[in-house]
Amino acid sequence: MGLRQKVQRELMSSGLPEDLKAEFHQLSEWAHTLPEKFGGSVNVRLVDAVSIEGFFKSLIRRFWRYPAFAVEGQRYVGSDFTRVDALISQALRQKENESRVRPTAPTSN
Amino acid sequence: MNTLLAVIIGAVTVYLAYTLYARRIDRHVIQSDPKRATPATLYMDGVDFMPTNRNILFGYHFKSIAAAGPIIGAIVAANLWGWLPAIIWLILGVSFLGWASDYSGIVISVRNEGNSLSAIAHRLVSPRSRSILFVFIFFYLLLVAGAFVGIMATVLESQPKVQLGVIVLTVMGLLLGQMLYRWRTGLVGATLLTVGVTFIAILGGGWTEEIFKSFSAGLNGLTGGAPLVTYFDPTLANFQGADAKIMPNLLFWALAICAFCYAGSVLPIWRMAQPVVYVGFWITAVSMVLGLLGAAAASFMKPEVAQFVIPAFKGFNPHLGPAGIMPLWPMLFVTIACGAISGWHALFGAVGTARQIENEADMLPVGGGSMFAEFLLGLLALLAVSVGAKGAPVGAFATGLGGFISVWGIPIQYATSLAFAAFIVIVLVVTQLLFRVQRVTLSEWLGDVFPPVRNQHLSSLICVALAILLMMTGTWIYLWQLFGGANQLMAALSLLLVTVWLASVGKSWLYAGLPAIFMYITTLASLLVTAYNIYSNVYQTNLTAGRVIPVIGSGLMVLVALLLVAAAIVIGIDGWRAFRRYRRQPAAARRPAAARA
Numbered sequence: 001m002g003l004r005q006k007v008q009r010e011l012m013s014s015g016l017p018e019d020l021k022a023e024f025h026q027l028s029e030w031a032h033t034l035p036e037k038f039g040g041s042v043n044v045r046l047v048d049a050v051s052i053e054g055f056f057k058s059l060i061r062r063f064w065r066y067p068a069f070a071v072e073g074q075r076y077v078g079s080d081f082t083r084v085d086a087l088i089s090q091a092l093r094q095k096e097n098e099s100r101v102r103p104t105a106p107t108s109n
Numbered sequence: 110m111n112t113l114l115a116v117i118i119g120a121v122t123v124y125l126a127y128t129l130y131a132r133r134i135d136r137h138v139i140q141s142d143p144k145r146a147t148p149a150t151l152y153m154d155g156v157d158f159m160p161t162n163r164n165i166l167f168g169y170h171f172k173s174i175a176a177a178g179p180i181i182g183a184i185v186a187a188n189l190w191g192w193l194p195a196i197i198w199l200i201l202g203v204s205f206l207g208w209a210s211d212y213s214g215i216v217i218s219v220r221n222e223g224n225s226l227s228a229i230a231h232r233l234v235s236p237r238s239r240s241i242l243f244v245f246i247f248f249y250l251l252l253v254a255g256a257f258v259g260i261m262a263t264v265l266e267s268q269p270k271v272q273l274g275v276i277v278l279t280v281m282g283l284l285l286g287q288m289l290y291r292w293r294t295g296l297v298g299a300t301l302l303t304v305g306v307t308f309i310a311i312l313g314g315g316w317t318e319e320i321f322k323s324f325s326a327g328l329n330g331l332t333g334g335a336p337l338v339t340y341f342d343p344t345l346a347n348f349q350g351a352d353a354k355i356m357p358n359l360l361f362w363a364l365a366i367c368a369f370c371y372a373g374s375v376l377p378i379w380r381m382a383q384p385v386v387y388v389g390f391w392i393t394a395v396s397m398v399l400g401l402l403g404a405a406a407a408s409f410m411k412p413e414v415a416q417f418v419i420p421a422f423k424g425f426n427p428h429l430g431p432a433g434i435m436p437l438w439p440m441l442f443v444t445i446a447c448g449a450i451s452g453w454h455a456l457f458g459a460v461g462t463a464r465q466i467e468n469e470a471d472m473l474p475v476g477g478g479s480m481f482a483e484f485l486l487g488l489l490a491l492l493a494v495s496v497g498a499k500g501a502p503v504g505a506f507a508t509g510l511g512g513f514i515s516v517w518g519i520p521i522q523y524a525t526s527l528a529f530a531a532f533i534v535i536v537l538v539v540t541q542l543l544f545r546v547q548r549v550t551l552s553e554w555l556g557d558v559f560p561p562v563r564n565q566h567l568s569s570l571i572c573v574a575l576a577i578l579l580m581m582t583g584t585w586i587y588l589w590q591l592f593g594g595a596n597q598l599m600a601a602l603s604l605l606l607v608t609v610w611l612a613s614v615g616k617s618w619l620y621a622g623l624p625a626i627f628m629y630i631t632t633l634a635s636l637l638v639t640a641y642n643i644y645s646n647v648y649q650t651n652l653t654a655g656r657v658i659p660v661i662g663s664g665l666m667v668l669v670a671l672l673l674v675a676a677a678i679v680i681g682i683d684g685w686r687a688f689r690r691y692r693r694q695p696a697a698a699r700r701p702a703a704a705r706a
Binding site for chain 2: 017020045050051052053054055058059063064065066
C-alpha cells in the first residue's frame, strides 16, 4: 500500500465515531441495492452534512437530524431505508403517470 | 495604480489565459474525450476512486491547494522587490506555467490509470526516482511546517487581540465535533452557535488584550526578561541585519500551535481536525469574499484604501543582510509560489483529484480552474499589502485586507482583527493536517529501519520538534524561500514527468517542457542562493557568536537545501535520458500496473 493510500485509509478510519461509521456502512450497502430495485432510473447524490453545501442544503430543506433524504421534494429523516424505498417508488409511479397523461402530440377531431 | 485596475487586470488574465491557451491545449494536444472512461469510473471503490461532480470536485481541489502560500509569497515578494515584479510574475506564471502544471498533474494520472507521480516516474523515468521523491516529500513537509509555525507564532506573540479568537476557534471546533457526532445536534444550529461565538471572539479580541499582555509579561518574567535564544536576523533593521531574541512568550505560542497540531494529528478526524476546519472555513470565506469585493468597490466607496502605497519596483537585488544576496531571478520565482505555480497542486492533483474525475472534459475546469482561482487569492494578498504598507508583512496584509473589508461599513479595528484572524485560521488548519501527513510519511519512510517511529505519538513529536528547531533559527524569510524552492522544484519535476510522458505517447510536449526547463533551472539556482544566504548570513554569524540552536537549525536548512538540489539533479538526469529515449522511439507505452494493485 502506498503513502497516499495509507493517509487516505487513516483519514477514512478516523473520520467518524464507531456508531456513525456502522450507520454509514449500512447506508452505503443500501445505496448499492438501488440499481437492483429500481434499475437505472434512480440517481443518488450523497452530500456530506459537515460542509458548506451540507449547511445550505440543511437550511433550505429544513433538515435538523441525519441521515436525511430528499426524494423529488419529499423528505424523510431517519435510518429506516424501507421508508426511502417507498418514497422512491412513489416518485417513480408519479412520474410514470405524468408521462402517460401528458399528450405526446396535439390532437384534433 | 489602484485596486480596481488590478482586479480588472486579474479578471482579464484569467479569461484570456483560460479561453485562448488552456482550452486550446486541452482540445488539440491532450484531446480530452468525454467518452473515454476515467479511472474513477473504471475502478470505483468508494474510497480512492469515486466519480464526482465537477463543481464539487472543483471546491474540494481548491480547498486542498489554497493555504498560506499565495498570501505570504505575495506579501514577501512585494516587500522585497515591489508590487510590479510580483504582479507580473503572478500573471505570467499562472497564464503559462501554473494552470499547465495543475492540469497536467491530473491529466497524466487520469491517462495512466490513476497512478501517482512517483509510480509513473518509477515506470517512465527510473526506479530510483520513486524513492528520491519520497525523501523529497518528507523534507518538503518539514520546511512548510517550520515556516508556518514560525509565522503564526510571531503573529500571535505580537497581536494580543488575535489570541482570544484562536483559542475560541479551537474550543468551538471541539464543541462542534461533540455536538455533531456525539450529541447528534443539527448542523444549522451547531454552525450558528460555534461560528457565531468564534466571530464574536475574533471581533472582540480587544476585550482580553490587556489580560494577554499581562500573561506575556509574566511568561517573559520567568527568565527575568532574558531571551531564550538570541540569533542574527538579516531581515531586521531595514534589511541591514540585527540580533533578534526569542522570548519565552514566542516559544509559548509556538508550542501552543504545535500542541494544537499534535492533537489534530493524533485525535480522530471527527473529534478535532474536521470541525475546526469547518468553523475556520466560514471565518476565511467571509473575510475573503468581503475583502475581494471590497478591493473592487474601494475605488468608488473608499478611495483612501484603494491606492497602492508601496513602491512599484525596489531594485533587482535588494540588499538583505550584510552578506546576503536576493537577486530577482531566481528568488522572485520561488518567493511567490502558489499564486503562480506550485508543485503541491500537481502532487495533490495526481494522487487525489485525478481519481475522482468523472469525465475527461472536467480535467481543465477542475485543475486549471482551481489554479486560476488561487491566482485571484494571491492577487488579493498582493493588493492588501500594496495598499497597507504599515508594519511587518503579515501586519501589512491584515491592515490592507481590513481596509477592504471596512468598505462595507465595518469599523476598521474590527475589520483588521478579522483579517488577522483569517490569516491565522488559513495557516493553522492547513498546518494541523500537514503534521498528520508528515507523521505518516515518517513512519512509512523509516518504519522498517527504526520501528519506534511507527508509534503515532513518537513520530508526531519528532515532526513537531524538527519544526520548532527550524523556527528557532528565526530566519523565516529564508525558510520560506527554501520551502518555495522545494515546492517549485516539485512543480518542475512534475512538469518534467509530464514532458516525458507526452514524448512517450508521441504528443507535442512544448507546453509542459518549456515551463519545466525554466522552473528546473530557476529552482536549482534559488536553492543554491538560499543555501549561500543561510550559510553566510545566518550560520556563520551565529557560529561566530557561539549560538548553538541557531547554528544547528541553520546548518540543517543548508543541508536540506543541498539534499534537494542533489535529488533534483539525479531525477533531472534520469528524466532527460528517458525523454531522449522516447523522442527517438515513442513508446506504444506499456500499460502501467493499475493504481489499485
